Amino acid sequence: MMKRAHENLGKVVEVGSAVRKVKVGQYVVLPFNIACGFCKQCERGLTNYCLTMQPEPSAAGAAYGFADMGPYQGGQAEYLRVPYGDFNALRLGEDAEERQLDYVMLADIFPTGYHATEMAGVKPGDQTVVFGAGPVGLMGELEAQGKVPIGFGKLWFKGRRIGTGQAPVKRYNRMLRDLIAGGKAEPSWVVSHELGLDEAPSGYQHFDRRDEGWTKVVLHPDGSR
Ligand SMILES: [Zn+2]
Structure with missing residues (x-):
């Protein structure tokens, strides 16, 4: 049976023989996207559409414990295997254990909310509206401020754009980790x-x-x- 849970943070207890950077005892947070780091998509920064970890062309992206996203187990377990550990694990600092509720948000919802604001081209001071105020929407609200709602029928008339898709977490997680470490973001407020x-x-x-x-x-x- 597949264990669920694609947003994972933990302490490294063992590393494979090819792992160079990540060390036993370190805390790491894992992007929900599982990626190889060397395929065409990964090299373009599209770890959300890695071709190695999700070779099935009718699917898109690989994740831990997620339906149709590969055979990878999720984190609702005592231990979790991380493929390509050096590429997928983001190491955390000495405050990791104490602030794990902040850092675990780097696995998905903090970068995903940030990605939405990037796709929307939101600038400081803009007005935004966030539809769907679940955990991700709440994160987007944290990161955005304003955008005027518009009927779908007028999208073409007004030249609006729509962005969709899974976030490429690795594009943002290091920068957002440093915002947390520097005391500038506390995404644990959503917990x-x-x-x-x-x-x-x-x-x-x-x-x-x-x-x-x-x-x-x-x-x-x-x-x-
Ligand atoms: Zn790849």
């Missing part, structure tokens, strides 16, 4: 609950029902919270 692995089913139920106050759940497989 509403921290649960152990055995409490995950009830967390999903609350989230599915859109229960008030359940904005983002962080699971601690090691039971540390």
